[in-house]
Amino acid sequence: MKTATTSEPRKRQEELGQFLTAAPVADFMASMFGPLPGVVRLLDAGAGAGALTSAFVSRLCERDGGVRAVEATLYELDPLILDALSATMRECQRLCTEAGIRFAFTIHPADFIQEMSARLAGDLFGATPPSFDAAIANPPYRKISSDSAERRALRSVGVETSNLYTGFIALIQRLLVPGGQLVGITPRSFCNGPYFRPFREDFLNHLELRRLHVFESRKAAFREDSVLQENIIFHAVKGRNQPREMVISSSSGEHGDVIAETVFPFVEVVRPHDAEKFIHIPSAPSHATAKKTMDGLSSSLASLGVTVSTGRVVDFRLKDALRKEPERGTVPLLYPCHFNGGTVHWPKHEARKPNAILDNDETRRWLVPSGVYLLTKRFTSKEERRRLVACMFDPEQVKAKWVGFENHLNYFHASGHGLERSLAVGLYVFLNSTVVDQYFRRFSGHTQVNATDLRTLAYPDRDTLQSMGRAMKALDHSQEEIDQLVTKHLHACR
Numbered sequence: 147m148k149t150a151t152t153s154e155p156r157k158r159q160e161e162l163g164q165f166l167t168a169a170p171v172a173d174f175m176a177s178m179f180g181p182l183p184g185v186v187r188l189l190d191a192g193a194g195a196g197a198l199t200s201a202f203v204s205r206l207c208e209r210d211g212g213v214r215a216v217e218a219t220l221y222e223l224d225p226l227i228l229d230a231l232s233a234t235m236r237e238c239q240r241l242c243t244e245a246g247i248r249f250a251f252t253i254h255p256a257d258f259i260q261e262m263s264a265r266l267a268g269d270l271f272g273a274t275p276p277s278f279d280a281a282i283a284n285p286p287y288r289k290i291s292s293d294s295a296e297r298r299a300l301r302s303v304g305v306e307t308s309n310l311y312t313g314f315i316a317l318i319q320r321l322l323v324p325g326g327q328l329v330g331i332t333p334r335s336f337c338n339g340p341y342f343r344p345f346r347e348d349f350l351n352h353l354e355l356r357r358l359h360v361f362e363s364r365k366a367a368f369r370e371d372s373v374l375q376e377n378i379i380f381h382a383v384k385g386r387n388q389p390r391e392m393v394i395s396s397s398s399g400e401h402g403d404v405i406a407e408t409v410f411p412f413v414e415v416v417r418p419h420d421a422e423k424f425i426h427i428p429s430a431p432s433h434a435t436a437k438k439t440m441d442g443l444s445s446s447l448a449s450l451g452v453t454v455s456t457g458r459v460v461d462f463r464l465k466d467a468l469r470k471e472p473e474r475g476t477v478p479l480l481y482p483c484h485f486n487g488g489t490v491h492w493p494k495h496e497a498r499k500p501n502a503i504l505d506n507d508e509t510r511r512w513l514v515p516s517g518v519y520l521l522t523k524r525f526t527s528k529e530e531r532r533r534l535v536a537c538m539f540d541p542e543q544v545k546a547k548w549v550g551f552e553n554h555l556n557y558f559h560a561s562g563h564g565l566e567r568s569l570a571v572g573l574y575v576f577l578n579s580t581v582v583d584q585y586f587r588r589f590s591g592h593t594q595v596n597a598t599d600l601r602t603l604a605y606p607d608r609d610t611l612q613s614m615g616r617a618m619k620a621l622d623h624s625q626e627e628i629d630q631l632v633t634k635h636l637h638a639c640r
C-alpha cells in the first residue's frame with residue numbers, strides 16, 4: 147500500500163519526538179535562570195533549530211548580569227534541521243558580539259543518549275563526560291521499550307526509565323556541576339505513576355526544585371497524544387538540599403497571558419513520607435481547598451480492608467474465550483463502555499466490545515466471584531469533566547456467579563471478593579466528588595488513573611464511608627448532590 151507523502155514529515159517528526167518550542171515559551175524558560183557564572187558552559191540537548199539557546203542568549207544580551215562568555219554545546223540527531231540550527235547559532239554569535247559577550251558553539255550531530263551514556267559509563271576511551279553550568283531543554287518525548295538500544299545505554303549508567311524525555315533529563319542532571327541549573331519543559335507524566343518512580347527518586351535526590359510552572363490550557367500542550375498530556379516547565383539546581391519553599395506558577399498558555407505565582411512549602415509539593423515521591427502541583431485555589439479536606443482524612447485503603455487492582459482480563463491474550471453476546475458457558479465481561487452513570491449497563495448489544503467471556507479452567511483464574519464491586523476507568527476521555535469516574539457493579543442487576551473485569555478498569559475489592567454494600571456506595575460517593583478530583587489534579591497531569599494513584603489517596607474512615615453510603619439511596623445523583631453529601635459527612639466526622 148502506498149502511504150500518503152503528506153504524512154511522512156509528521157511520522158518522522160513523531161519518531162524524533164520533534165516538537166519545537168514557540169518563541170514566547172522559550173523566552174519564558176530563559177527568564178527562569180538565577181545568577182550565572184562569568185563563563186557559562188551551556189548544554190542544549192535535542193536542540194532542534196536552536197530556539198532555546200537563542201532565547202537564553204537574547205536574555206543575557208539584554209541585561210548586564212556579569213556573563214562574559216557563553217560556550218554552547220548542542221546535540222541534534224536530525225540532519226534536516228542542522229542548517230537551521232547553524233544559522234540560529236550564527237545569529238546568537240552576532241547578538242553576543244554586539245553585547246560584548248564571547249560566544250562559542252559546538253553542534254554535535256549525534257545521538258545524545260548513546261554518546262553521553264557511553265561517556266558517563268567510561269566506555270569511550272579518553273572521552274570524559276563534559277561539565278555544564280546551565281542546561282535548557284525541551285527533550286524528545288517517546289516511549290522506549292525495555293530492550294531498545296536507548297534503554298540499554300541508559301541502563302549502563304544506572305538510569306531505568308521508559309521514556310526518552312526522562313532519559314534526557316537524567317543524563318543532563320549527571321552532567322551539571324554542583325549548583326548548575328536546569329530549565330526544562332517536559333510532559334507532566336513523570337510527577338506521578340509507578341513507572342516514573344525510579345526517575346522521580348533520581349531527580350529529587352540530585353536536583354533541588356526551585357520552580358514549577360503549569361499551563362492550564364490544553365492548547366498549550368503542543369504534544370497531542372491519545373490521552374491529554376499537560377506540559378510543565380521546571381527550574382532546578384544541582385544539589386541535595388530541597389528548598390523550604392518553592393514557587394508554583396501557572397498561566398493559560400495563550401499569548402500575553404497573566405502568570406499567577408504562589409509560594410508553597412516544599413513539603414506540600416513532595417510529601418516527606420510519600421514512598422512514591424509524587425510531585426504535587428497545587429496550581430488552582432480549589433486545589434488548596436481540596437488538600438485541606440484530604441489532609442483531614444486518616445484512613446488508608448488498606449486500613450479499610452479494601453484493595454484496588456487493575457482488571458485481570460487482558461482481552462488480546464484471551465481472544466478465543468471472548469464472546470460478543472452472552473451464551474451458555476459464559477459470564478459477563480465488563481469494559482469501560484459498560485459504565486452508565488453510576489451503575490453498569492450490561493449487556494450492551496450495540497457496543498463494539500465483547501459482552502462475555504467463557505468460564506472454563508483456563509479463564510477462571512482471571513475472573514472474580516460475583517459481588518458488589520466499585521469500578522473506575524483507567525483512562526478517561528478529554529471531554530469527561532472528572533479524571534476519576536467510578537461506578538458500581540451490582541450483582542442484583544447483573545446476575546452471574548463469576549464476572550470478568552477487563553484491563554482498562556480498576557476494581558475495588560475485599561481480598562478478591564465483593565465489598566459490603568454501604569461501604570462500596572460510600573467509596574462511590576467519595577471518589578466521584580469534586581474534592582477528590584481536584585486533589586487528584588494536584589499530582590496527575592494526564593487522563594490515566596493508575597491503581598497506585600488510588601492506593602496513595604487518603605480516605606474517610608469506615609463509619610463515615612458507610613453513613614455516606616446509606617444516605618445515597620440511588621446512584622443517579624447530580625455532581626452538586628454528591629459534593630454536598632461529602633461536605634456534610636466529612637464535616638460531621640471532624
Ligand SMILES: C[S@@+](CC[C@H](N)C(=O)[O-])C[C@H]1O[C@@H](n2cnc3c(N)ncnc32)[C@H](O)[C@@H]1O
Pocket residue numbers: 162163164165166167168191192193194195196197198221222223224227256257258259260283284285286287
Ligand atoms: C522536542 S524537540 C525540541 C527541539 C528544540 N529544543 C526546541 O525546543 O525547539 C526535541 C529534539 O530532539 C531531537 N532528538 C531526538 N532524539 C535525539 C537524540 N537521541 N539525540 C539528539 N537529539 C535528538 C529531535 O530531532 C528534536 O529536534
